[in-house]
Amino acid sequence: MRRLLLLLPLVVFLLMAVFLFKGLFLDNENLPSALIGKPFPEFDLASVEDPERRYTREDLLGRPALVNVWATWCVACRVEHPVLNKLAEQGVVIHGVNYKDDLESARRWLRDLHDPYVLNIFDDRGRLGLDLGVYGAPETYLIDARGIVRHKVVGVVDEKLWTRELAARYQALLDEVEP
Amino acid sequence: MRGLLLGILISCLAGVAQAGIVTFEFESEEQRQRFYQLGNELRCPKCQNQNIADSDAPIAEDLRNEVFRLLSEGHDNREIIDYMVMRYGDFVRYRPAFNAQTAALWLAPGVFLFGAIGILVFMLIRRRGNDIAADQSQLSEAEQQQLQKLLK
Numbered sequence: 001m002r003r004l005l006l007l008l009p010l011v012v013f014l015l016m017a018v019f020l021f022k023g024l025f026l027d028n029e030n031l032p033s034a035l036i037g038k039p040f041p042e043f044d045l046a047s048v049e050d051p052e053r054r055y056t057r058e059d060l061l062g063r064p065a066l067v068n069v070w071a072t073w074c075v076a077c078r079v080e081h082p083v084l085n086k087l088a089e090q091g092v093v094i095h096g097v098n099y100k101d102d103l104e105s106a107r108r109w110l111r112d113l114h115d116p117y118v119l120n121i122f123d124d125r126g127r128l129g130l131d132l133g134v135y136g137a138p139e140t141y142l143i144d145a146r147g148i149v150r151h152k153v154v155g156v157v158d159e160k161l162w163t164r165e166l167a168a169r170y171q172a173l174l175d176e177v178e179p
Numbered sequence: 180m181r182g183l184l185l186g187i188l189i190s191c192l193a194g195v196a197q198a199g200i201v202t203f204e205f206e207s208e209e210q211r212q213r214f215y216q217l218g219n220e221l222r223c224p225k226c227q228n229q230n231i232a233d234s235d236a237p238i239a240e241d242l243r244n245e246v247f248r249l250l251s252e253g254h255d256n257r258e259i260i261d262y263m264v265m266r267y268g269d270f271v272r273y274r275p276a277f278n279a280q281t282a283a284l285w286l287a288p289g290v291f292l293f294g295a296i297g298i299l300v301f302m303l304i305r306r307r308g309n310d311i312a313a314d315q316s317q318l319s320e321a322e323q324q325q326l327q328k329l330l331k
Contacts (some may be wrong), residue, residue, distance in 0.1 A: 031224060034268035100237070126241055133266040135224035135238045 033141075033152035034133055040067070040147045041131035048098050048106050048120035055121050060147055064173035065093040065118070066166070067141040068157075069129060072105040074137040080156040081113050087162065088116035092170065095119045099137050100126040142166060144173045203247050210250055217246050217256060221263055222271050230273060 035041075040057055047053040060067070068084060070077040088094055096117035098106045103122065110120065123129055132141065135154075142151040151169050153161065205211040218232030223239040231239040231246070242263070249259045263271045275281045318326060 031270050032268060034264065034266060130241060130245060131266060133224075133268070135267070 031135070031154070033149070035141075035149045036152060038149060040141070040143050040149055041128065043121070043123075043128045043131070045128060046122050048096075048103065048110065048122045051122075055119055057147060059119060060095060060143060062145055063093055063177060064142070064144050064170060065095055066157075066170070067095045067097060067143060068117070069097045069099045069123075069132070069134050069137050069139045069141075071099045071101040071137045072109050073101065074099075076156045077138045078113075080138050080158070081116075083156075083158055083162070084116040085114050086159075087157075093118055095121065097121045097123050097128060097132075099123050099129045099134060140166075142169055142173070145177045203243075206251070213256060214246060214250055217250075217259055218243060220273050221246070221260070222273050224267050224271060 040060060042057050044054055044056050047055060066087075068080075070080070084094055094116050096119070098120065101122075101124065103124070106122070110117075121128070126134075132139070138156060140153045140157050141149050142153075144150050150173065151166070153165060157166065203214065205214065215232065219230050221231045221242060223229045223231050223234040223236055223242070225236045225238045226234045229236075229239070231242045233239075245262075246259060249262060254262070260272065264276075269275055269281075275284065277285055
C-alpha cells in the first residue's frame with residue numbers, strides 16, 4: 001500500500017502530461033459557432049453593385065449556399081478568392097457579404113479579381129457580421145435551402161478544406177432538396 | 180518626491196487602461212459602472228486572452244459599441260450577456276454559466292480543496308494514533324535500567 005502511494009506523483013505527472021500534450025494540438029483559434037442549427041439572421045442591406053437594391057434573408061432561401069464574409073482589407077481573403085472563383089465555376093452557389101469595407105474598393109476587387117458571388121451584400125457597418133458572430137474575415141457559412149446555418153468555417157477556404165469539410169456537407173444539402 | 184513620481188506613474192497607467200473606452204457619454208454614473216463591468220466580463224473573440232474593455236481589436240470596439248447601444252436602450256446586464264452569447268457562444272463570457280459542460284470547471288476547485296482538507300485531517304488523526312501507540316510502548320522498569328546501563 002505504502003509502495004503504491006509512492007507512485008502517486010508519477011500518476012499525477014502522467015495525467016498532466018496527457019492533458020498538456022493534447023493541449024498542444026487543440027485548435028482554439030476556431031471557436032464553435034453559436035449559430036449552427038439556427039436560422040441565418042434577418043437583415044436588410046444594400047447590394048454592392050447598386051445602393052438602391054436591398055437584400056433580405058428571403059433572398060438567400062430556396063437552395064443551399066455558402067455565405068462568404070470578406071473585405072478588401074483582409075489579406076487572407078485575397079488568398080481565398082481564386083478558390084471561390086473556381087467553386088462558383090463548378091456551380092456552387094456562393095453569396096458574398098462585404099464586411100465593413102469601402103464600397104469603391106469592394107467594387108474594384110470584384111471587377112479585377114472576378115466576381116464569384118450570386119448576391120453581393122454590402123454590410124458596411126458590420127451589423128449582419130455582428131448578428132452572425134463574425135470575429136475575423138474571412139468566414140464562410142453553409143446554409144441549407146430553408147436558411148438554417150449548418151456549418152461554419154473560420155479562415156481561408158482552400159481546396160483541401162473544401163474537400164475535407166464542405167464538399168460532402170454541401171452535396172448532402174443539395175440531396176435534401178432534390179432526393 | 181517619491182510619492183509624487185509614483186502618483187504620476189499610476190495616473191499614466193490608468194490613462195492607458197482606459198484609452199479604448201473614453202468616447203462614450205453615459206446618461207448616469209450607474210450606466211457607466213455597468214458598462215465597465217460588462218466590458219471586463221465579456222471576452223474578445225479574436226484576441227482571446229483579453230476582455231473587450233482592454234482590447235484594441237476592431238471586433239472588440241464593435242462589441243463595446245454594441246454594449247453601449249444596448250445599455251442606452253435600457254437592457255439589463257443579463258440580456259446584454261445573453262445577446263452576446265447568442266452570437267458568439269459561451270466563449271465570450273469570462274464567467275461561464277454553470278451547465279453540464281462547465282460543471283467540472285466550477286466544481287473542481289471545491290473538490291480539490293475538500294480533498295486536501297480530508298487528506299490533512301486523515302494524516303493528523305493517524306499521527307495522533309501513532310503518538311498514543313508510542314506512549315503505550317513505554318519501557319518496563321527492568322528495560323529502563325538496562326537502557327541506563329547501555330547509555331553510560
